[in-house]
Amino acid sequence: MPIDNLSAQEKETLPAWEKPTPVFLQKHDWLKLKSDEWLKGDIISMYDDELEFDSDEFGLETFDWEDVSELRSRYDQNIRFANGEVVKGFLIVHSNEVTLISNGTERKFPLSELMSITSAADSRRELWDVEISLGLDISSGNVNQLDYLFSAVAQRSTPYTRFKTEATYNYSKQTINTNDQPIIDASRVTSSLDWFYNSQIFFRLFDYEYMSDFQQNIQARNSLGTSIGYHVVDNKRLQWDVTAGPSFQITSYEQSAAQADQKSAVLALSTLVEYTVSSRTDFIFDYSIQFVEEESGKRNSHLKTGFEFEFTDDFELDIMLYFDRVAHPVVSVDSVKPEPNDYQLYMSIGYNFY
Template sequence: MQTFFFSLPVLSAEPIPELIERKTQNNNTIVVIERFDWITLHTDEKLKGDLLSMYDDELEFDSKELKELLFEWDEIIGIKSKGMQSVRYKNGSDIIDIEGWIVLENSVLTISSNGKTIEVPKENVISIASASGSLLDVWSADINLGANFSKGNSTKYDYTFSAEAQRRTSGSRFKISYIGNVSANRDSDTGERVETANSQRLTSSHDIYINEKIFFRAVDAEYYSDIFQNIDSRLTAGVALGYHLYDKKRFSWDVTAGPSYQKTLFATASEGEDRSEKSGVLTLGSNFDIEINKEIDFVADYQLQIVSENAGQYIHRLETGVEIDLTSDFDLDLTFYVDRTEKPHQDDDGNLPLKNDYRLVVSLGYSF
């Protein structure tokens, strides 16, 4: 029996977009779709654009006119996709991943895949992500810049730059992020420039979802450098197991734990001491995110590395603050950073760096 899917007609002053017909390999199923994804809200309003993803009971949609929008999953009563989507859903005690064209109607998600149609109750859908192969459909990114300048008897400036990119599918998540911070003074008489801070951190992780609660972090890597902590470079690589401690619409909390290997090259060392240190690592992490309202999010990301005494013994990192949406693309971030090394490594002059570094950064962010 042949099964047909047709896009609903929509009243518009614009010409009707060209329809695209696709057939499965055995021609048992014909899918007729438009150039846009369509969603229908619980108010019966229809929007066209790009369906970006559905995670944690929130659907992200890029409207042609209204730009990026976020809806609660229970606010969506209809979907018609323009192309292949990757869907993860529950079937009893099993978790199933499948790719196909999707239609949501009457609280049932119909997936057209490999010449067959599969019907899934809406409440059983865990996640949706694009499977079209387009980079713009599967990748998201944001950049932030915070800066402070002053001029007078001495010129002072500091800036913090950060960037993050993320690729999500229905069954995995890859993230890479960078943050750099530089502060310096310049004397107006001598013109001498003196740095007071210079640090960089590059992190990357790849999570594979095992089920609704557990994920395996197949890659957990970090590069860190801070001359003022006497660290020329520090490389850490390992794996971890993660658990969704709490995962609701407006509140999520993940914890991770796993082994790593670390190699540190100190900027300087006392006479007779080795500049490098190798150590096994036990890494513990916590990521907390709560949506205060539709414009404001509070986040707290904490990591503890337990290493050898010469490598610092306990290395703490905390990044916490609020993200305020200004427009669909721009946001204002207020972020507090804490870095603590329990046993810092002294330099070649016998000076011991302070254990704690604090920074409060106000930055403007752009998401795309």
């Protein structure tokens, strides 16, 4: 009999409707939002009350922690709490409580104490975020010229640390009468390891940079140092970090009156701004400056800024401006002094590995 045909008394005797409980397949992590929607996929990480979840249906998404109703993992997770304790186990978040199951033992913690979540399986690719980009420009006819930019970024995060390495190679040449004449030949590799002291302060345990630049008469420049960092802003839309610290630098020149390598103490400052313009557009401003001795350039600056446009879950279009400045370029043996400023604007296609 349709329920509309029942009397009020008969309707009161009907059992209350209960929401069905989903079947949790162990091949997925599961996320329930406050809207009662369930998503299956992979837990990437949770930092600063933001959860990164790679949904099978919607791709990589970031959720405010306050919008999460329930979370279940299929693998062990590393859980960091506000007191600094890190606990490993199968994770269930439900009813303002964190439950960890490890070796048949169940432990419960208040949700308010939860600080971060990362995978405990070191071999899982979700620990790494890797992007490779390539920009290419080929001219033929009156001018035969090849320009290309290759860049790669890899980052690995744990509850306490963040390792990041980035490499770029910029090359341009003209072919005249079958002879190749390099116009630009520059490369840069940076690598750093951050240790998070708390939600705002971090220590950059090491900060390494290698660069070479044919235009600037620099054969190789190696810098190694350490610094302290501060999260000025860190929310869903905007991340802004600043760092400052000492380092040491050795520079070899392509041609120079001084035969020996130039060595210098360094004061290094940097700032990194990442702003989410929309769900598929990000703005990046990455600037660093090194104060060195005059024989090593006096002030060495590097800027990378531009936009990343994501047009699929894995591919993106990058439009980046690169700016390098050596305040006091070293004159070559033939008395040619390089220009202090170099600019390159590149459009490239990037592929993301999660």
